[in-house]
Amino acid sequence: MKIRPEPTTVALRPASQVMRLARMGSAHQSRLSFMRSLLRSLKRENWRFDRPVWSMDSNGVGHAVYRAIGPRRTYSLVAFAHDLPDHMRSDRVIATAWDATFALFDGTPTQDDINRLSQNVPKQEAGRISDRELSLSRANRSVRLWSHVVERLSRGDQPDEDQIEAVGYLMRTTAVYGSGKFGAADRAVLAGRTIMGAPFHAEMLAVWLIRSFSVDLVEHMAQIKGGERAVRIDPALRHRLGIGNSTGLGMAPFLVNHPALLNAWMTARETAIARVRALPNATQEAQEVFRRRLSRAQENVTGWHSEHPVQIPKLKALRTDLDLLATHVESGALDQADPWNTLIGWSDTALSMEGQEQLASLILEPYGDLVDDLVPTMATDETACFRIDGTMTVATLRALLKRDYAWALQIDHVPAERCARFWYVSEEKLEPRLGQRHEEPGAEMEEPLDTSRAVCTLDAALDAEDGATLVADFLLRHPEFRHTVRRIQIAATRPYSEIRENLIDAGMLPIDMLRCKLAFFGASRFDPRSDRWVRICLYRNAPFPGDLANAPEDDWA
Amino acid sequence: MPVVTLAEIDATARKAARGCGCPWGLAEEAGKSARWLASHGLPGAETLAALLQGREGCCVGTGKPCALALGAALADRATEIGNAPVTTEEIDTPMLILAQIGRTADALDRGFTLEWEGGDAIVTRNSLTIKGHATTSAVTCAETVNIGGGTPPSPAARPVGDTEWAALVSFSHRILVPATETSRAGAGAGTQDND
Numbered sequence: 237m238k239i240r241p242e243p244t245t246v247a248l249r250p251a252s253q254v255m256r257l258a259r260m261g262s263a264h265q266s267r268l269s270f271m272r273s274l275l276r277s278l279k280r281e282n283w284r285f286d287r288p289v290w291s292m293d294s295n296g297v298g299h300a301v302y303r304a305i306g307p308r309r310t311y312s313l314v315a316f317a318h319d320l321p322d323h324m325r326s327d328r329v330i331a332t333a334w335d336a337t338f339a340l341f342d343g344t345p346t347q348d349d350i351n352r353l354s355q356n357v358p359k360q361e362a363g364r365i366s367d368r369e370l371s372l373s374r375a376n377r378s379v380r381l382w383s384h385v386v387e388r389l390s391r392g393d394q395p396d397e398d399q400i401e402a403v404g405y406l407m408r409t410t411a412v413y414g415s416g417k418f419g420a421a422d423r424a425v426l427a428g429r430t431i432m433g434a435p436f437h438a439e440m441l442a443v444w445l446i447r448s449f450s451v452d453l454v455e456h457m458a459q460i461k462g463g464e465r466a467v468r469i470d471p472a473l474r475h476r477l478g479i480g481n482s483t484g485l486g487m488a489p490f491l492v493n494h495p496a497l498l499n500a501w502m503t504a505r506e507t508a509i510a511r512v513r514a515l516p517n518a519t520q521e522a523q524e525v526f527r528r529r530l531s532r533a534q535e536n537v538t539g540w541h542s543e544h545p546v547q548i549p550k551l552k553a554l555r556t557d558l559d560l561l562a563t564h565v566e567s568g569a570l571d572q573a574d575p576w577n578t579l580i581g582w583s584d585t586a587l588s589m590e591g592q593e594q595l596a597s598l599i600l601e602p603y604g605d606l607v608d609d610l611v612p613t614m615a616t617d618e619t620a621c622f623r624i625d626g627t628m629t630v631a632t633l634r635a636l637l638k639r640d641y642a643w644a645l646q647i648d649h650v651p652a653e654r655c656a657r658f659w660y661v662s663e664e665k666l667e668p669r670l671g672q673r674h675e676e677p678g679a680e681m682e683e684p685l686d687t688s689r690a691v692c693t694l695d696a697a698l699d700a701e702d703g704a705t706l707v708a709d710f711l712l713r714h715p716e717f718r719h720t721v722r723r724i725q726i727a728a729t730r731p732y733s734e735i736r737e738n739l740i741d742a743g744m745l746p747i748d749m750l751r752c753k754l755a756f757f758g759a760s761r762f763d764p765r766s767d768r769w770v771r772i773c774l775y776r777n778a779p780f781p782g783d784l785a786n787a788p789e790d791d792w793a
Numbered sequence: 794m795p796v797v798t799l800a801e802i803d804a805t806a807r808k809a810a811r812g813c814g815c816p817w818g819l820a821e822e823a824g825k826s827a828r829w830l831a832s833h834g835l836p837g838a839e840t841l842a843a844l845l846q847g848r849e850g851c852c853v854g855t856g857k858p859c860a861l862a863l864g865a866a867l868a869d870r871a872t873e874i875g876n877a878p879v880t881t882e883e884i885d886t887p888m889l890i891l892a893q894i895g896r897t898a899d900a901l902d903r904g905f906t907l908e909w910e911g912g913d914a915i916v917t918r919n920s921l922t923i924k925g926h927a928t929t930s931a932v933t934c935a936e937t938v939n940i941g942g943g944t945p946p947s948p949a950a951r952p953v954g955d956t957e958w959a960a961l962v963s964f965s966h967r968i969l970v971p972a973t974e975t976s977r978a979g980a981g982a983g984t985q986d987n988d
Contacts, residue, residue, distance in 0.1 A: 322987050325987050366796070366950065367798060367948075367949055367950040378988065379987045379988060380988055415800055416798035416799060416800025416801060417798075417800065417801070419796070419797070419798060419801075419950060420798070421798070421948075421950075422798045422799045422800045422948045422950070423800065424799060424832075424946075424948030425948045425949070427948075619825070619896070619899060619900060620899075620900050621900075622821075622825060622896075622900065623868065623896065623897060623900040623901070624865075624868075624869050625869070625872075626866070626868075626869025626870045627869075627870055627872055627873060660968075660969075660970040661808075661968065661969055661970065662969065662970060662971075662972050663966070663969035663970060663971045663972060664971070664972040665972075666969070669970070669972075671970065672975070675975070676973055676975060677970070677971075677973075678970030678971070681967075681968045681969065681970050684817045706870070707869065708866055708869035708870045711818075711865070711866070711869065712858065712862065712866045713853075715815075715816045715818060715819050715851070715853050715862060715865075716816040716818075717816075717818070718816060718817070718818020718819055718821075718822075718865070719816070719817040719818035719821065720818070721818070722818060722821070
């Protein structure tokens with residue numbers, strides 16, 4: 237790997253600015269998002285794709301296999317299509333049946349593998365897969381668009397563009413499990429692999445292939461219905477279909493439970509932004525790429541709708557922001573010296589946070605050569621930083637706490653609304669949930685996501701200690717602080733490891749945590765359905781597997 | 794015997810230890826230690842289940858730290874072991890000390906030897922050489938040159954003892970909170986999904 241000197245002229249944006257939920261909740265996809273880095277890698281390595289199995293009956297029930305064949309390995313999506321009554325269709329994690337279920341297989345499955353998976357994958361959490369599988373997932377149809385597309389194609393007509401635009405996908409995934417869950421291969425199985433070693437690339441590959449399956453199945457149903465009259469979907473329309481996803485609270489604790497990984501992702505993005513900001517000028521070519529991607533962002537926000545009271549004003553502001561930005565750029569903003577740094581500085585006061593973060597992602601677009609090499613840094617060995625250094629003195633620990641957690645020490649957690657929530661795992665579905673501390677039972681089972689409050693408690697305990705005491709001795713007497721001490725030692729060299737908010741506050745919005753993570757996946761069109769539940773679109777406008785080789789590289793998002 | 798992944802051993806052991814009263818930070822060590830042992834073909838889940846069986850609440854405050862607490866304390870000061878070997882008091886489960894020091898060897902890229910009654914081991918980064926059997930014993934830990942050459946860990950899923958796994962799962966369920974109508978309503982979209 238090339239070692240590139242980091243720019244000295246532009247500092248990374250500080251954690252105090254970046255690690256706030258309002259900003260994380262305004263995150264946008266970028267060149268570094270996992271979907272985009274995955275498709276870049278698949279294209280560069282000339283991966284081939286086929287569908288060796290398609291066994292589907294006239295009700296659309298059956299199974300199919302989609303393969304991604306690379307220079308060293310092959311991965312196969314094994315898809316099962318079911319006949320789901322409408323009354324059972326639910327995106328909630330408590331659902332027990334779905335329109336389609338999937339596993340991503342490590343290699344090419346034999347008939348025995350498919351038989352084994354057919355007994356387990358349709359049951360999802362209630363079944364069991366093996367470490368020959370890398371992910372387990374399921375999807376439901378968008379009933380409205382599905383019926384429309386089947387109807388039109390079966391009559392020999394193309395679906396209505398506006399309807400495709402309004403929904404954006406034929407199916408939405410409602411869970412994509414990986415990393416050793418329900419028997420799937422542990423992360424360590426993938427760690428050394430070139431493409432699948434990157435965070436969430438296995439899950440993103442599964443979702444990309446599910447998108448192909450959703451189109452194949454809708455065409456199959458139209459064919460059954462219309463017979464010879466039926467047509468396939470126009471490739472130009474097909475291209476605009478992404479794959480939906482519906483995500484709830486279950487994903488939120490991830491960013492808190494993986495501080496070193498969160499730091500790696502944020503550091504990569506902030507480093508990329510700083511590198512571009514340090515450029516002394518923007519060539520005409522770079523300006524042209526930026527203008528095209530800005531125009532695409534404007535088009536995207538036009539079709540991005542939400543009925544959620546938090547998102548409605550944010551979308552309105554973003555539309556205005558992008559118009560302002562376009563005008564500013566047309567007036568020659570990129571022709572001056574230090575164009576990107578000046579533009580970011582301008583945005584600090586001229587744009588809303590949605591617009592600021594959209595711009596921060598957009599300025600990376602012309603500079604793949606400068607920033608794409610950061611992708612490998614987004615995987616991190618979490619075991620290496622898990623160890624506590626017990627030979628550190630209490631005085632040093634206290635100093636680190638006061639330096640890195642000053643934000644937490646400013647919070648008074650005593651008022652009821654400052655500790656209104658508690659995070660727990662539900663008995664019903666073994667899923668993370670958020671309870672009302674003062675109204676619901678179970679707070680004694682609280683998960684350690686109350687970081688700011690725990691830091692304040694530790695701070696008080698450390699004040700009672702002799703500064704020369706070793707952390708190991710302190711923790712032997714006070715093991716209840718071990719979790720928080722570990723976080724502080726991790727944060728000491730990883731400035732972006734903590735979300736700098738009170739995560740048990742009455743006003744905390746879990747959708748902000750979801751959005752940050754989903755933007756790193758590459759999601760778009762965030763549509764919150766409540767304060768803890770969001771629908772998104774993935775791979776909208778992305779090439780389909782068969783088109784990847786001839787599509788321009790990474791020019792779709 | 795159920796076949797489980799390292800991630801499942803880690804998560805279940807962590808929750809089980811917490812369910813048995815270990816503070817979160819020590820419960821996290823329990824999860825990683827069970828995982829480390831299993832990855833080296835040793836009975837990680839089973840060893841932890843044996844430790845947690847029959848105990849009420851955390852060892853801290855009883856005046857007799859358990860193998861988890863002792864192992865953590867030893868590992869926290871592992872960089873000092875090079876100056877002089879350290880011997881623990883007698884403990885039921887030397888395997889948990891081994892796991893903690895093994896993880897330390899991985900993290901610091903150093904080598905350690907451990908000796909207990911009936912066995913000994915050398916751990917270096919991603920490598921373990923072990924002889925003999927585990928029994929109630931004091932454990933002596935010393936630093937050694939990092940020569941490697943032992944058996945590397947395997948990331949594969951593996952079978953675990955039926956009763957021990959069932960015990961861990963049952964302990965882990967102690968930290969689950971029963972659903973209420975409020976919590977169910979709050980977690981979801983609040984809209985139907987036939988759109």
